[in-house]
Amino acid sequence: MPGTILENLSGRKLSVLVAILFFSQLGCFLVGLIAPKPANSQGILATVCHNNKTAAKDMNYWVTRNCERIDLNHVEPGLTADDIVFVLQMPLSPEMDFSRWQQNLVGILQFDLLYQKGLNPVDFIVELTIDARLAFSDKKRTGGRTPWTYYAHSEEKRYMDCNIDLKNIKDPEGYPYNCSMVPLFELGSLYHDYYLLNIRLPYNEQQMKNVDLRKIQDVYLHLIHMNGGFTQVWVSLKTFFFPIIIGIMVWFWRRVHLLSRTPALLEYMLISLGGTLAFLDLPLEYLTLWFEMPYMLLLSDIRQGIFYAMLLSFWLVFAGEHMLIQDNGEKNSIKLYWKHLSTIVTGCLSLLVFDLCERGIQLVNPFYSIWVTPVGTNLALSFIILAGISASMYFIFLCYMIWRVFKNISIKRSVLPSMSQARRLHYEGIIYRFNFLMLATVICAAVTVISFILSQVAEGQNKWDENMELELSSALHTGVYGMWNVYICAMLMLYAPSHKQWPAEPICTEGEEVEFSRLPTDPTPNEISSLTSFASKASIE
Template sequence: MTTILEELSGKKLASATVLFLVALAGFFIAGGVGPSPTSSHMLLFRGCALRRGKLKAKQSLENPVDRSNCPHHVDHLTTEVDKSLQGDSIVYYAKLPLDRSHVVMSRWFQWIGSSFHIDLLTPPDKDRSLTVGFSARLWYANSVDVVNRNSDDEKYSWKRFTKSIINFQRDIECSTTSHGCSDAPFFELMSSHHKYYLINMVHGTGLGQNKVGDIWFSVVHWRPAFMRIIFSIKTILTPVLLVAVIWFGKKIFGQGRQSWPIERLIFCLGLSLILLNFPIDWISLWVDAPWLSLWADIRQGLFYCMLTIFWLIFVCEQFYGEDRVTSLKSYRFFLIPIVLTSAAILAYGLIERGSIINNPFFTYWGKTSTSYTLWAFFMLLSCVCFLYVVALVVLIALTFRRIRLQAEMMQKGSVAQLRHQGRAYRLKFLLGATLLTIVLTGVSYVTHSFNEAEWKHIDGEKSVEISGALYTGVYGLWNLYALAVMILYSPGKSKVEDDGHSTGESSLLVKADESHKRKTIPGNDSL
């Protein structure tokens, strides 16, 4: 049984190549001309000093504290007047968004991350690493009357986002040359369902004689305009991929023959991509669904696993030529490490995000020891990814060399050589698309991983930024590549005869090759 790739004319293949490149350029342009994927803002914690004899600051976290109910406001603690107001006598509070009632948090943000930065009143006597303890609580509201305190109605009061007061610790580096200490992770929200958020915090142990001045914190989230582009792309691509997968499934399972492993892998790759594309994210605009982050990790992990397995088997099959493998067991020594690595990465992501959903202040990056361990893990993962990509690139290069040597071994001008050149040209197109997808996927994955790790580690300026063009471009490339593979690798119109040879173009190639085998060219090996 021949494939459409083997039957496709050169003119049609050239047209398909141009269409592929134009569509790919469109995906890159969609992300490139739009806004950057994320946006960040810097806010200053204000202080509320509690009068002596009143409740301790930690106890006051039982109720929301903001400007409307604070007995003594402390906007900047770096002034001499406020030096006596330290320790558990101050509740720090900040609102999201800023104190402007006409601005609200958008559900298009999808995710909110934050870090904080402490300014000390006086630099420490020596460079040191401090483990600082905090107590905090999050509140939310959906009415501007809560923010402006225009109503005493209970329904217009701040609601508890976290059920209890959360105690957490962060490691920070403080220098003798600066009043400020290093940034540290603060909290993450897996959804941005509410319009307003209030953060109350009290610093506790770990600062010793170092008195706290100002506390700043930065917030980062997805840009609504960029998320609209992503949602639109997913919504458009889902029915296209669904039709293609159904069509391909009928082709390979409805022919009354046993399908090849590579065909079943292509089918599974299409299913995993449909799962990745399916725009279930739209429900986050109406329902508070932080669990969508877990679902995103699952479907993306499944897709990466299927994609890496398909690349390995597809490239190996092309390298070995017509000697098709009838069972995936032949690749088990290569597949087991891929599956185990994917499972380990997925387990880490699910545990981390699941813990954050339960406790927004949870992070593995708050302690120096665990953060460096995770950095080492990301470095190791990047090295494995690099070696995997290099191995596939080498195999593809050797496949190109094999195709060229086969052409040289044939008699010039023979039917076999002409047929081989036509088939080689079409195969090179698919291998070229595979090579492009492998390289860009590797670059995107490593860039995204380091971008996330650097943001969570919060150690100086970022050295890696992910662009909107790369994000949408690689996402579109996955879909175009899967479509191309399903179409070109689907069974063609040629029928399989009783002798096992297919009619049409492929049979001519087989017969020409057999004829050429009987006539060996001096100095060359026969095919």
């Protein structure tokens, strides 16, 4: 019976392979160092303009920055809420235009409300009603720009928490409230060169529109976009890995088919894991340079989701197949793991539903947010909690299985001294390599967690160090991405069936033959790993 490459590879070859993988991992990390940080933000101060009430009924009426300005600190009497429009032109500098490499755009509003004496409670929630209209414009080839064209419009409700700490302030007049941010829109594709946002805050006592709003000093819009440089590095990384993973998959599957048996469960799992990784690596981002694809955000979420689901399932099956207990001779199938896999399916499905609710509806209305209405919030929370429960269930299952594998190995190890020397050495080698790969998995998971924490910490801090030109957070992202690619490539290569027909020939020069397939009660010859066969043998012994 053929074993896997992992068991047959000589130590030297294995170390060469590990070195190659390590250097490609290092390369991914270094590539990230030259890239700018993944995303950047831009704060834009809204221009307060005079609104033409009658003209504003037309959805194609746009107020630009060259308008009749209003100073909110010194307003003329008789000015009403309908006379005011906040104009935000994106990007900030007129000399710049958005690049399609920047992928997506998130807009968050910040309202600076002022405390006025004899007027305000200290702590309150504002229910904002925002009439937001978005237009786009492009550069013309001949120079100049196309006129502003309607993109989206919506009247949205948002909640904003405001408070002021009067204890530490002697004279609160003119002090700002500390208000929470108001997420406004999310564009899945940054297809056009310029965008224009017109925001109106209608006032209506009957319909309770903006009745809690206080004196506004400033309105800021904070834009978050991916950095073109980072996208370029990211996409080139994908372009690099995609053919490699396809090649390895073809090689792997060819090897499996060369065997005279049907592929085992673990091999199916491996090839589908490779498939999801290839799907993740597929550089679809190139298409966004030519086509408007607002569903890109959703698609990339789904791609990542499928990949993680597959990776988690693979770990379960991997641990289960190395349990070293062959209950009976029957062929393992995915059905055996339905209990464990259902946790993954529930978790991923609930996340998918949540994602569809938020980003799916954003395809139609970029201003939509599930978190605004209480029903939506509860729905979103319940889906996320469900996903969290499934995730913790999954990890309990996984840890239990891994613990059993290690327990079995240690039990079997105690049997080792009673074996002949050659066989013992060989088995020890297998166990060692198995542990090595388990260790690699744990390291990969730990590195992922640590780097995510690090990138949050790095982002949360302010760096005022002028010499800090290196961008660590993008290096962490590319590093982690490269790591999972390398990990799965390694899995596919090391767990591919070996073409060496070694059980038929002596492994040691002493002539001692290691009997793997010659077990007296050897069940069906379909185990892929001689480790499992070792386990069966040991249990028989």
